[in-house]
Amino acid sequence: MTLHHESRTPEPSTPTPSIRPRRLRTTPAMRNLVRETRLARSQLVLPVFVRDGQDAPRPISSLPGVVQHTLDSLCAEAERAASAGLGGMMLFGVPREEDKDAAGSAGARPDGILNRGLAAVRDAVGDDLVVMADTCLDEFTDHGHCGLLTEDGRVDNDATLEAYVALAVSQADAGAHVVGPSGMMDGQVRAIREGLDAAGHAEVAILAYAAKYASAFYGPFREAVGSSLQGDRRTYQQDPANRREGLREALLDLAEGADLVMVKPAGSYLDVLADVAAASDVPVAAYQVSGEYAMICAAAERGWIDRDAALAESLTCIVRAGADLVLSYAALEVPAVR
Numbered sequence: 001m002t003l004h005h006e007s008r009t010p011e012p013s014t015p016t017p018s019i020r021p022r023r024l025r026t027t028p029a030m031r032n033l034v035r036e037t038r039l040a041r042s043q044l045v046l047p048v049f050v051r052d053g054q055d056a057p058r059p060i061s062s063l064p065g066v067v068q069h070t071l072d073s074l075c076a077e078a079e080r081a082a083s084a085g086l087g088g089m090m091l092f093g094v095p096r097e098e099d100k101d102a103a104g105s106a107g108a109r110p111d112g113i114l115n116r117g118l119a120a121v122r123d124a125v126g127d128d129l130v131v132m133a134d135t136c137l138d139e140f141t142d143h144g145h146c147g148l149l150t151e152d153g154r155v156d157n158d159a160t161l162e163a164y165v166a167l168a169v170s171q172a173d174a175g176a177h178v179v180g181p182s183g184m185m186d187g188q189v190r191a192i193r194e195g196l197d198a199a200g201h202a203e204v205a206i207l208a209y210a211a212k213y214a215s216a217f218y219g220p221f222r223e224a225v226g227s228s229l230q231g232d233r234r235t236y237q238q239d240p241a242n243r244r245e246g247l248r249e250a251l252l253d254l255a256e257g258a259d260l261v262m263v264k265p266a267g268s269y270l271d272v273l274a275d276v277a278a279a280s281d282v283p284v285a286a287y288q289v290s291g292e293y294a295m296i297c298a299a300a301e302r303g304w305i306d307r308d309a310a311l312a313e314s315l316t317c318i319v320r321a322g323a324d325l326v327l328s329y330a331a332l333e334v335p336a337v338r
């Protein structure tokens with residue numbers, strides 16, 4: 001018996017495609033040649049933590065491979081980063097609990113842990129690496145907020161600006177090439193620019209955390225800095241639902257004199273990053289934050305994902321979306337481009 005489909009007259013053959021995008025995917029050499037986005041170590045910045053009052057580096061359980069450094073191990077890491085050809089390092093300080101107060105005053109002291117870390121790293125690497133400082137109070141306040149509080153417990157924008165200026169100037173004094181205000185106070189870039197200039201630090205650049213969202217992806221960072229935060233940061237960090245506002249924040253920071261603008265987090269905010277990259281006349285940074293890194297590590301530990309491939313893909317896509325530089329805990333793991 002003849003099967004039904006065999007008895008039918010054959011369909012006319014489908015037209016042969018003359019346009020074949022697959023031609024450019026045939027070999028690794030061809031794919032390398034036509035790649036639109038290339039990751040270079042020189043565009044990567046390694047975030048690092050330096051902790052006071054300990055004599056050995058301490059692992060951070062929620063950030064595999066990342067530690068709270070001593071001053072010595074911090075300098076060794078800076079030398080590693082410089083010889084690997086990284087673009088820079090972003091330093092965060094972790095003070096002793098007893099040094100925290102409501103004003104976060106340990107931050108701006110020359111002998112505060114972050115300023116000691118900046119000075120030590122500059123001694124170790126000079127200008128071989130761009131040395132950046134997190135310019136924020138949350139690591140140093142006993143309440144964990146990024147600013148000073150009013151008597152009724154609200155974050156006081158304008159009083160905080162003065163504290164940021166003192167902090168930024170102290171970081172420039174300690175040797176930072178770049179200060180990175182991350183507290184999302186209105187007017188922080190202008191205030192810091194004026195403060196730096198008045199203090200004779202006209203050459204120190206400002207990396208503005210321009211669009212910084214109130215994100216659940218900062219979870220592991222809070223362990224990394226021993227954060228004492230009560231409540232949340234939703235009155236100053238942005239609502240993740242808002243795209244237009246991200247661009248607005250970046251444009252304001254540009255008008256205030258930012259030398260670089262950053263979008264943070266990166267992976268879930270690529271639309272905002274693309275908007276900012278299209279509008280910015282200065283280089284654009286993105287921060288692949290602690291939770292983004294930790295999720296990849298955790299899935300890889302379970303064998304669910306290929307760690308190196310996922311990290312490389314994530315970083316490549318952040319650059320594809322428009323970042324000129326990327327802060328990443330995986331910065332030292334990215335293979336050098338040939």
Ligand code: PBG
Binds near residue numbers: 138217221233291
């Ligand atoms: C605040 C600051 C935070 C991060 C960088 N700077 C935490 C926060 O806003 O709560 C998060 C970075 C990360 O998650 O990797 N100074």
